[in-house]
Amino acid sequence: MKKIYFLMGALAISMLSACHNHDHENEHVHDSEKTAEKENHNEHADEIILTAEKAKAAGIATETVKRDTFRQVIPTGGQILAAQGEETTVVAGTSGVVRFARTLTAGAQIGSGTVLFHLSSEKIQGGDPLERAYVAYQNAKAEYERAKPLAEKQIVTRKDLENLKAAYEDARISYEALDPQHTRKGIAVTAPTGGYVKNVAVKEGDYVTTGQALMTLTQNRRLQLRADVSERYYGALKQITSAHFKTPYDDKVYALENLHGRILSYGKASDENAFYIPVLFEFDNTGDIVPGSYVETYLRGAERTGVISLPVSALTEEQGLYFVYLQEGKEVYRKQEVKTGAEDGLRVEILSGLKPGDRVVTQGAYHVKLASASNAIPAHNHSH
DSSP: OHHHHHHHHHHHHHHHHHHHHHHHHHHHHHHHHHHHHHHHHHHHTTEEEOOHHHHHHTTOEEEEOOEEEEEEEEEEEEEEEEOTTSEEEEEOSSOEEEEESSOOOTTOEEOTTOEEEEEEOTTSTTOOHHHHHHHHHHHHHHHHHHHHHHHHTTSSOHHHHHHHHHHHHHHHHHHHHHGGGEETTEEEEEOSSOEEEEEEOOOTTOEEOTTOEEEEEEOOSEEEEEEEEEGGGGGGGGGOOEEEEEOTTTOOEEEGGGTTOEEEEEOSSOOTTTOEEEEEEEEEOOSOOOTTOEEEEEEEEEEEEEEEEEEGGGOEEETTEEEEEEEOSSSEEEEEEEEEEEEOSSEEEEEESOOTTOEEEEEOHHHHHHHHHHSOOOOOOOOO
16 A cells, blocks of 8 residues: 555646746747747837838928038028119109009009009199199290291390290200109109019008109019128139029028029128128019018039938938938838938038938938837737
């Protein structure tokens, strides 16, 4: 009997030992799986998955990094001005009260010869200027006609006759200048040339005198860019050939080389009050640029070779750091930090973080950034 009990105990101990070894082996297998899974997850943790369909819908565009030329850039402020000869001031041909012939607002297009104002002298001391001019003309004409036969008889001197003739001609010119513009509403003021209304200097009912400015017309075909540059860049001004500028109202960047732009001059001395040197450019107006507006300006100078640059739209910013997104597969992207250098408004120099051959997202980077937050690779979970 004791022998049977002994055999049964030995069998139980053997079974318990086998179960323990099996559990230990299973635990070891699970640990190995978790380690491999963790290593695999770490290897792909920075991958961003964005399907080709979503990338197309988001307008994703890429550019292959290469070393190329990039110009020296001087960032500064500037102002858009009307080019010389492009503006015309409309003045009053006589004194009178202003009556608007049409609605005149800044930017309105005006054709040559368009009636802009009427100048009325009704109920004003001195009366209608046309009537006064006509009376003066008739009197001067009569005096001259009366003196001509007397001069032939040497009763009137040649000098007096010449003076009477000059007075007659002056009166005739004054009358004929007013006659075509005379209407029932007063003397009409017309546009001497076509263009756009830049500003109106008078209001309805204002009294104006002869020669007073009423409004300014601009042809708006050519504009000027005046950039004010710090004195410390004076030595580099000789190498400035072009410029880019960004407008505040549409945040659009314009390149002068695409607007038939050219540099006119740069100052040889700074302003005595501001310590800035003016640089002046002239360019074609596309119709979207507002004269008088202040713009961000990027003066472009000497070329540098072997520079990596990207469109400004490729960059995203987080807490003062700049990042781009690399496309590493058809649907695989990766976030990459970069250090930036000079910027000309359209492209920015990349000092570090990229190498030739990298494929960078240049349009739609924000959509890739959103995808990185929404499709992160989840950790694999085993349940046993």
